Amino acid sequence: xxxxxxxxxxxxxxxxxxxxxxxxxxxxxxxxxVNYPNQSVTISYDxxxxxxxxxxxxxxxxxxxxxxxxxxxxxxxFEALEEKRLATLKKKLIFAAIFSVPIFIMSMFLxxxxxxxxxxxxxxxxxxxxxxxxxxxxxxxxxxxxxSTNMDTLxxxxxxxxxxxxxxxxxxxxxxxxxxxxxxxxxxxxxIIITLILxxxxxxxxxxxxxxxxxxxxxxxxxKKVTAIRNGEEKxxxxxxxxxxxxxxxxxxxxxxxxxxxxxGTSFIDESMISGEPIPVEKMxxxxxxxxxxxxxxxxxxxATKIGDETLLSQIIKLVEEAQSSKPAIQKLADKIxxxxxxxxxxxxxxxxxxxxxxxxxxxITYALLTPxxxxxxxxxxxxxxxxxxxxxxxxxxxxxxxxxIKDAQALETAYKIDTLILDKTGTITEGKPKVTDLxxxxxxxxxxxxxxxxxxxxxxxHPIAEAIVAHLKMIDTENVPIDSxxxxxxxxxxxxxKNELYRIGNESLMIQKEITIPTELSVKANSLKSEAxxxxxxxxKNRVVGLIAVADxxxxxxxxxxxxxxxxxxxIHMLTGDNEQTAKAIANKVGIKNYQANVMPxxxxxxxxxxxxxxxxxxxxxxxxxxxxxxxxADVGIAMGSGTDIAMESAGITLMHSDLKQISxxxxxxxxxxxxxxxxxxxxxxxxxxxxxxAAGVLFPINGFLLNPMIAGAAMSMSSISVLxxxxxxKNKNIN
Numbered sequence: 001x002x003x004x005x006x007x008x009x010x011x012x013x014x015x016x017x018x019x020x021x022x023x024x025x026x027x028x029x030x031x032x033x034v035n036y037p038n039q040s041v042t043i044s045y046d047x048x049x050x051x052x053x054x055x056x057x058x059x060x061x062x063x064x065x066x067x068x069x070x071x072x073x074x075x076x077x078f079e080a081l082e083e084k085r086l087a088t089l090k091k092k093l094i095f096a097a098i099f100s101v102p103i104f105i106m107s108m109f110l111x112x113x114x115x116x117x118x119x120x121x122x123x124x125x126x127x128x129x130x131x132x133x134x135x136x137x138x139x140x141x142x143x144x145x146x147x148s149t150n151m152d153t154l155x156x157x158x159x160x161x162x163x164x165x166x167x168x169x170x171x172x173x174x175x176x177x178x179x180x181x182x183x184x185x186x187x188x189x190x191x192i193i194i195t196l197i198l199x200x201x202x203x204x205x206x207x208x209x210x211x212x213x214x215x216x217x218x219x220x221x222x223x224k225k226v227t228a229i230r231n232g233e234e235k236x237x238x239x240x241x242x243x244x245x246x247x248x249x250x251x252x253x254x255x256x257x258x259x260x261x262x263x264x265g266t267s268f269i270d271e272s273m274i275s276g277e278p279i280p281v282e283k284m285x286x287x288x289x290x291x292x293x294x295x296x297x298x299x300x301x302x303x304a305t306k307i308g309d310e311t312l313l314s315q316i317i318k319l320v321e322e323a324q325s326s327k328p329a330i331q332k333l334a335d336k337i338x339x340x341x342x343x344x345x346x347x348x349x350x351x352x353x354x355x356x357x358x359x360x361x362x363x364x365i366t367y368a369l370l371t372p373x374x375x376x377x378x379x380x381x382x383x384x385x386x387x388x389x390x391x392x393x394x395x396x397x398x399x400x401x402x403x404x405x406i407k408d409a410q411a412l413e414t415a416y417k418i419d420t421l422i423l424d425k426t427g428t429i430t431e432g433k434p435k436v437t438d439l440x441x442x443x444x445x446x447x448x449x450x451x452x453x454x455x456x457x458x459x460x461x462x463h464p465i466a467e468a469i470v471a472h473l474k475m476i477d478t479e480n481v482p483i484d485s486x487x488x489x490x491x492x493x494x495x496x497x498x499k500n501e502l503y504r505i506g507n508e509s510l511m512i513q514k515e516i517t518i519p520t521e522l523s524v525k526a527n528s529l530k531s532e533a534x535x536x537x538x539x540x541x542k543n544r545v546v547g548l549i550a551v552a553d554x555x556x557x558x559x560x561x562x563x564x565x566x567x568x569x570x571x572x573i574h575m576l577t578g579d580n581e582q583t584a585k586a587i588a589n590k591v592g593i594k595n596y597q598a599n600v601m602p603x604x605x606x607x608x609x610x611x612x613x614x615x616x617x618x619x620x621x622x623x624x625x626x627x628x629x630x631x632x633x634x635a636d637v638g639i640a641m642g643s644g645t646d647i648a649m650e651s652a653g654i655t656l657m658h659s660d661l662k663q664i665s666x667x668x669x670x671x672x673x674x675x676x677x678x679x680x681x682x683x684x685x686x687x688x689x690x691x692x693x694x695x696a697a698g699v700l701f702p703i704n705g706f707l708l709n710p711m712i713a714g715a716a717m718s719m720s721s722i723s724v725l726x727x728x729x730x731x732k733n734k735n736i737n
Contacts, residue, residue, distance in 0.1 A: 001044070001045060001046075001047050002031075002042065002043070002044040002045075003042070003043060004040050004041070004042045004043075005040060005041055005042075005043065005066050005067060005068065005074065006039060006040050006066075006067040006074050006075070006077075006078040007019065007034070007039055007040060007041050007059065007064050007065065007066055007067070008039070008064065008065040008067060008078060008081045008082070008085070009063060009064040009065055009139075010034075010039055010064060015064070016034035016035070017034075018062055018143065018146075018148045018149075019032070019034045019041060019059060019062065019064060020032050020033070020034050021148060022058065022059075022061075022062050022146055022148065023041075023043070023055065023058060023059070026050060026055070026058060027049055027050060028045055028046045028047075028048075028049030028050030029043065029044075029045045029050060029055070030044040030045060030046065031043070031044035032044075039078070039082075041059075041066070043055060052068060053068075056068055061142065061145075061146065062142050062143065062145075062146050062148070063138065063139040063142040063143070065081070067081070086202075089198065089201060089202050090202060092131065092132040092198055093132070093195070093198040093199060093202050095127070095128075095131060095132050096128045096132035096133070096191065096194055096195040096198055097195055099124045099125070099127055099128045099132075099191065100128055100188075100191040100192055100194075100195045102124055103121045103124050103125060103187050103188050103191050103192075104188050104191075104192060106120070106121055106188075107121065107185075107187070107188040108188070118166075118169070118170040118173075118185050118187075119170060121166075121185065121187040121188070122166065122167060122170050122185075122187060124187075124191075125163065125166075125187040125190060125191050128190075128191040128194055128195070129159065129163055129190060129191070129194065132194055132195070132198060133155075133159060133194040133198075135152070136152045136155045136156045136159070136194070136197075137156045137160065139152040139156075140152045140153045140155075140156035140157070141156075149342040149343060149346065153342060153346070154342060154345060154346075154376045154379065155193070155194070155197055155376075157346070157349075157373075157376050158193065158372075158373045158374075158376035159189075159190040159193050159194055160190075161369060161372070161373055162186040162187075162189045162190040162193075162370075162373050163186075163187065163190045165185075165186060165369050166184075166185035166186050166187050166190070169183035169184065169185050170185055176363070176366075182363075184366065186370070186373075189373070189709070221255060221291070221292035221313055222239055222255070222257065222291070222292070222313065223239060223254065223255040223257050224238065224239055225237070225238060225239070226238070226239060226241075226242055226248055226257045227248065227249040227250075227251070228242065228246050228247065228248050228249070229246075229247040229248075229249065229301075230246075234249060239257055240308075242257060242258055242304055242307050242308075243304070243307070244304055244305070244306070244307050245303060245304060245305075246303070246304045247263060247301055247302070247303060247304075248260065248301070248302050248303075248304055249299065249300075249301055250267070250295045250299060250300040250301070250302060251295070251299055252267075252295060252296065252298065252299070253294070253295065253296075254294070254295045255292065255293075255294055255295075256269070256289050256290060256291055256292065256293045256294070256295065256302075257291060257304075258291050258302075258304040258305070258306060258307045258311055259288070259289070259290050259291055259304075259305055259306035259307075259310070259311045259312055260288070260289050260302035260303050260304045260305050260306070261286065261287070261288055261289070261302060261303050261305055262283050262284060262285050262286060262287045262288075262289060262300055262301070262302050263285065263301045263302060263303050264285060264300070264301040265284075265285075265298060265299050265300040265301055266282065266283065266284045266285075266298055266300075267282075267283050267295055267296065267298030267299065267300050268281065268282055268283070268296040268298070269281055269283050269289060269293050269294065269295055269296060270293060270294040270296055271290065271293045283300065289302055290311070290312045290313065291306075291311035291312060291313040291314070292311075292312070292313035315649065341379070345375065345376065345379040345693070346376070348375055348379075348693065348697065349372035349373075349375045349376050350372065352371045352372050352375050352697040352698070353368045353369070353371065353372040354368070356368040356371050356698065360698075367698070367707075370707075371696070371697060371698050371707070374696040374697075374707075374708050374709070375693060375696045375697050378689075378692050378693060378696040378708070378716065379689060379693050379696075387678060387681030387682045387684075387685050387724055388678050388681070388682070390681070390724065390725055390728035390729075391674055391677040391678045391681055391727075391728045391731060392409050392412065392674065392678070393728075394674075394677075394728050394729060394731045394732055395412055395670055395671075395673070395674030395677070395731055396409065396412065397732075398670065398731060398732055398734075398736070399412070399654075399667065399670050402663075402666060402670075402736065403642070403656065403657035403658045403663060404654060404655075404656060404657070404663055404666060404667050404670065405642075405654065405655040405656075405657060406653065406654055406667075407649075407652065407653050407654065407655065408653040410653065411637050411638070411653025411654050411671075412654075412670070412671050412674055413671070413674075413675065414618065414636050414637050414671070415620070415637050415654070415667055415668050415670075415671030415672075416668055416671040416672040416675055417618045417636075418571060418618050418619070418620045418636070418637060418668060419570065419571060419572065419617055419618050420571065420572045420573075420574070420612050420617040420618065420619045420620070421566060421571050421572070421573050421574070421619075421620045421621075421622065421664065422573075422574045422575075422576055422605070422608065422609065422612075422619065422620070422621045422622070422631065422635070423573060423574070423575050423576070423593070423622050423623075423661070424575075424576060424577065424605075424621075424622065424623035424624065424628050425575055425576070425577035425579060425584065425587055426553060426577065426579070426624075427623075427624040427641060427659075428622050428623055428624055428641055428661070429555060429556065429559050429575065429587060429591060429661070430553040430554060430555050430556065430559075430587065431553060431554050431555075431556055432553065432624065433468075433553065434465060434468040434535070434551045434552065434553055435468055435471075435472065435551065435552065435553070435554050436468055436469055436471075436472035436549060436550070436551055437534060437550045437551065437552045437554065438529060438534070438548070438549070438550035439451075439472075439547070439548075439549055439550075440522065440525055440547060440548040440549075440550075441546065441547040442519060442521075442522065442545070442546045442547060444546075445541075445546045445547060447547070450539065450541070450546060450547060451473055451476075451478045452478060452479050452480070452481045453481065453483070453496075453498045453503050454469065454473065454503075454505060454539055454547075454549070455469075455470065455473040455474075455478045455479075455480055455481075456480055456481050456482070456483045456496070456498065457483060457486060457494055457495075457496040457503060457505055458470050458473075458494070458505065459480065460483075460486040460488075460494070460496070461488060461494050465535060465537060465551050466494070468551050469537065469549055469551065481498065483496045483497065483498045484496070484497040484498060484499070484500065485497045489506065489510060492506045492507060492509055492510035492513065493505050493506015493507060493510045493537070493538075494506065501541065501542065502541075502542060503539070503540065503541055504516065504538075504539075504540040505537060505538070505539050505540070506537065506538060507536075507537065507538065508526070508536070508538060510538070511538050511540060511545060514540075514543075515543070516538075516540045516543050516544065516545055517543060517544045517545065518538070518545045519544070519545060522545055522547075522548055525548060526538070526548055529548065529550045530582075531582075531586070532552070532586050533552065533582055533583035533585075533586030533587060534550040534551065534552040535550070535551045535552065536548055536549070536550055537549040537550075537551060555587065555590055555591060556659075556660070556661070558660050558661065558662050559591050559661055560590075560591050560592065561662065562660070562661035562662040562664065562665065563591050563592055563593065563661065564592065565662070565665050566661075566664060566665055567592070569665060569668065572595070572617075573593050573595065574593070574595040574596065574597070574608075574612075575587070575588050575591075575593045575595070575596040575597070576596070576597050576600045576604075576605050576608065576631075577596070577597070577598055577600060578598075578599065578600055578601070579598060579599075580598055580599065581598040581599070583598070584596050584597070584598035585598070605621070605623075605628060605630065605631035606630035606631045606633075606634045608631070609621055609631050609634045609635050610634060613634075613636070618636050618637075619635050619636050619637075620635055620636065620637040620638075620639055620664070621634070621635035621637075621638055621639065621652075622639040622640075622641070622656075622661070622664060623639075623640065623641070624640060624641035624659070628640075632652045633652075637653055637654060638652030638653050638654070639652055639653075639654045639655075639656060639664060639667070640652035640654070640655045640656070641655075641656055641659040642655055642656055642657035642658065642659050654667055665737075666736050666737065669736045669737065670736050673731060673734050673736065674731060677727060677728055677730070677731050680727055681724045681727055681728065684720070684723065684724060684727070685720065685724060688720045692708075692716065695708055696708045
């Protein structure tokens with residue numbers, strides 16, 4: 001069995017490593033992958049050998065909580081725990097600050113002026129350590145029992161040693177006085193360190209809740225209450241109670257709860273969540289509606305065809321969650337470094353202590369205690385652990401807000417390297433639906449009368465081209481007139497009579513077969529339209545062609561500008577299509593693509609991607625159909641159009657909800673900005689530790705007598721985490737065009 005569970009209590013990247021290393025050796029557990037940014041663990045295990053409850057207890061042994069139950073229940077419990085944690089953290093932070101400030105003032109400004117000052121400071125420090133800082137010691141103790149460490153170990157060791165050393169000097173000052181030394185206390189260092197680390201964690205938790213706001217906004221599109229018809233009566237039920245096939249009533253302003261089909265009524269629905277188009281779409285009997293969209297005008301009764309996790313909205317939420325939980329190579333490297341960092345730092349602290357005790361000036365015992373404390377504090381790897389996940393979460397969240405859903409963080413890591421882009425034609429470059437592009441009537445014909453007859457005849461036909469013609473004539477408010485007869489002619493067209501006169505509508509073969517005259521002027525125009533890859537429909541009255549209707553899959557309005565921009569970015573563009581050579585050439589010329597291939601089978605698309613990859617190119621593939629799924633999965637970055645099939649969306653790493661090619665350049669810019677932020681974060685986290693740890697160990701002391709104060713070290717350590725978080729959050733405001 002392989003399942004993902006939420007984990008409560010993780011505070012840093014090394015926590016994730018602790019869980020992995022503790023669970024992996026357990027008998028019956030086959031695979032463990034902990035994701036710190038998503039606060040989850042994916043476990044593959046044999047339930048006959050190790051029940052899930054046992055796994056939960058094992059996780060609990062090292063200080064975390066595995067949340068068990070149904071997906072919906074665990075999500076609710078986890079969110080409740082996270083909210084509780086944030087509230088508790090805030091309470092502990094305020095508590096720590098209230099007690100720490102008097103200790104800080106006494107030690108810094110009033111030392112030697114207040115009787116029993118050490119005893120007063122010790123009394124004030126006790127609640128900070130044993131209430132506000134209790135979790136550091138609890139978790140560190142649990143880690144010690146399992147022979148593992150994390151940043152809590154560093155905090156517990158440094159503040160614990162500072163506190164115990166100070167308590168000893170308070171209770172028994174004679175020990176150092178008898179040796180001629182001043183018995184210093186460091187209560188202020190211990191409490192200020194705890195306060196500052198709690199402050200850093202509070203900001204981190206706040207930042208986490210901000211980065212997941214995209215998912216929360218999407219979740220908010222689900223209504224809580226729904227009006228359904230049960231046993232012939234209207235009944236208000238909760239969202240979770242909706243059944244598939246149920247009749248649901250939508251009033252103006254209602255959020256659509258399910259994917260469904262309109263059974264009764266007409267209305268306009270705001271589908272901008274799906275299409276990006278701000279204009280509401282008219283819905284009538286038979287129209288499809290989608291969960292998360294909003295009913296604007298009119299009332300509808302819809303049949304629920306997809307509910308719960310099956311809806312398009314749920315798939316979108318899943319895509320965003322998967323994207324935020326996937327772990328790219330750069331994150332794995334940061335996790336690995338964080339995992340070995342803590343033991344190395346503890347080793348350095350021990351070496352520092354020994355060297356100061358053996359080689360340091362008097363009182364060497366004091367230096368031997370204080371320098372390792374400073375090393376342990378300054379080296380807390382929180383900034384390192386935050387560098388990659390926070391930038392990725394902000395980048396993925398920003399993409400979601402702009403209609404760019406990143407399913408796989410690896411795609412975000414790779415997109416900026418793209419040098420070759422393959423585009424599918426239908427539905428990607430073009431709109432994917434045939435539309436009337438030209439209406440040309442003989443100069444001796446009264447077009448308005450003829451349009452009425454064409455509308456009436458084509459309304460009887462079920463051919464997709466007839467549907468396109470009807471849609472166009474309906475759009476220009478053509479009147480529908482009653483015709484006397486209708487006959488469909490398979491493969492050729494249709495004919496009908498109006499006021500006892502015969503009309504034929506169809507292709508050129510129909511005209512030839514029925515020996516209908518095509519005037520030279522219309523024949524020339526027909527050939528011209530065909531050269532533009534348009535399908536030409538002839539309209540004949542009696543035995544003469546009187547008009548032409550051109551139907552084509554129109555190129556999207558934004559395609560040309562999008563391709564120009566991508567080419568300016570130095571990206572080589574190819575177009576692959578299953579259409580014929582003439583159509584492919586016409587479309588490629590229209591949008592400025594030099595490299596194109598016609599009559600391409602689905603398997604050929606994947607093979608072409610491989611061929612380009614073999615040439616060392618970083619290939620992206622954009623498509624919308626099932627026939628593109630192989631190439632989308634094969635490409636270094638698969639980009640699915642949001643209007644496409646579910647399979648295409650599942651195969652691709654990125655989904656463009658607006659189905660607009662301009663989004664591709666935005667996704668590349670977003671990738672570039674995110675990777676730049678990650679590199680900046682890692683640089684600052686590494687350079688900070690590399691420079692400050694030797695200073696904390698006292699390397700400058702022999703040169704100029706400088707030794708870092710543990711309290712200043714605690715403040716600097718927290719500031720490094722806050723600076724990494726702030727740098728990541730800057731990405732939210734970056735302009736991506």
